[in-house]
Amino acid sequence: MVTKSYKSSNAEKIWYLVDAEDKILGRLAVKIANVLSGKTKAKYSPNADLGDFVVVVNADKITVTGNKSSQKNYYHHTGYPGGLKTKNFEKMLSDSPEKIIEKAVKGMLPKNKLSNQVIKKLKIYSGSEHPHSSQKPKELAI
Numbered sequence: 001m002v003t004k005s006y007k008s009s010n011a012e013k014i015w016y017l018v019d020a021e022d023k024i025l026g027r028l029a030v031k032i033a034n035v036l037s038g039k040t041k042a043k044y045s046p047n048a049d050l051g052d053f054v055v056v057v058n059a060d061k062i063t064v065t066g067n068k069s070s071q072k073n074y075y076h077h078t079g080y081p082g083g084l085k086t087k088n089f090e091k092m093l094s095d096s097p098e099k100i101i102e103k104a105v106k107g108m109l110p111k112n113k114l115s116n117q118v119i120k121k122l123k124i125y126s127g128s129e130h131p132h133s134s135q136k137p138k139e140l141a142i
Contacts, residue, residue: 006048007048014138015137015138020062028062056101056122056124064089
């Protein structure tokens with residue numbers, strides 16, 4: 001019996017379009033992470049980038065369950081002493097809704113060198129317009 005090894009150079013990439021309006025953040029991020037990493041394909045290989053491209057529109061209309069809209073915090077450190085910066089979900093949604101989805105999806109990808117390559121295939125837009133219509137993205141049902 002021979003084990004097949006797949007390479008990312010000869011993998012066929014498909015573009016998908018996801019409308020994030022009134023979708024729950026965590027459930028949406030799981031589906032996107034699976035498509036980006038290629039787990040929805042029969043030719044899945046954990047050491048190769050075989051996933052597809054995903055375009056997310058209406059990122060500013062994402063929802064969360066429970067009290068997370070007021071209690072969920074996002075942190076980053078400036079690198080200086082005492083430089084921990086905090087933003088809650090509502091502030092982050094008004095400032096940069098694209099980063100909310102990007103952080104959720106990146107957290108669900110494996111922590112290795114391949115994840116930096118995979119996350120580049122995610123395109124997020126806060127409005128309903130996107131510049132990727134020439135790729136003819138298919139609707140991804142979530």
